[in-house]
Amino acid sequence: xxxxxxxxxxxxxIFLFGxxxxxxxxxxxxxxxxxxxDVKIYPKFPPEDxxxxxxxxxxxxxxxxxxxxxxxxxxxxxxxxxxxxGANGIVFTELGSSQKSFLLSSFLFSRSGRTISGTAIYxxxxxxPYTGVFVKKTNE
Numbered sequence: 822x823x824x825x826x827x828x829x830x831x832x833x834x835i836f837l838f839g840x841x842x843x844x845x846x847x848x849x850x851x852x853x854x855x856x857x858x859d860v861k862i863y864p865k866f867p868p869e870d871x872x873x874x875x876x877x878x879x880x881x882x883x884x885x886x887x888x889x890x891x892x893x894x895x896x897x898x899x900x901x902x903x904x905x906x907g908a909n910g911i912v913f914t915e916l917g918s919s920q921k922s923f924l925l926s927s928f929l930f931s932r933s934g935r936t937i938s939g940t941a942i943y944x945x946x947x948x949x950p951y952t953g954v955f956v957k958k959t960n961e
Contacts, residue, residue: 852907
C-alpha cells in the first residue's frame with residue numbers, strides 16, 4: 822500500500838516542483854524542424870560565412886533536484902525549441918539562476934532553478950561543436 826501512495830504522489834510532486842519550459846523567437850528565416858538530438862552546442866559563433874541566425878531561445882528548469890539536473894533540463898529544452906525553428910546549433914549567451922515562490926493552501930513554497938538564453942543558428946559547414954578540452958599534439 823505504501824508503494825501505491827508513493828506512485829500517486831510522484832506526479833503531484835513533479836507538477837508542483839519542477840519541469841522545464843522555454844520559448845523562442847524567430848528573427849531570421851525558419852527552416853525545416855531538426856531533432857533535438859541533432860542540435861549542437863557551440864562555445865562561440867563559427868566564422869560568419871558558415872552559419873545564419875535563425876532566432877533566439879530561452880529555457881528554464883526548476884526541479885529542486887540538483888543544480889546539474891536543472892541545467893541539463895534547461896539545455897535540453899533550449900535544444901528542443903531551437904530544433905522547432907530549424908536551427909542545428911545554439912550559442913548560449915546567458916546562464917543564470919531563478920527563484921520563484923508560490924502560495925498553495927496557506928503554505929509558501931519557494932523553488933530555485935536554472936535559466937539559459939542563446940542564439941539559435943543554422944550551421945552551413947561542419948564547424949566542430951564543443952566536445953571538451955582540445956590538446957594540440959607536438960612532434961617530438
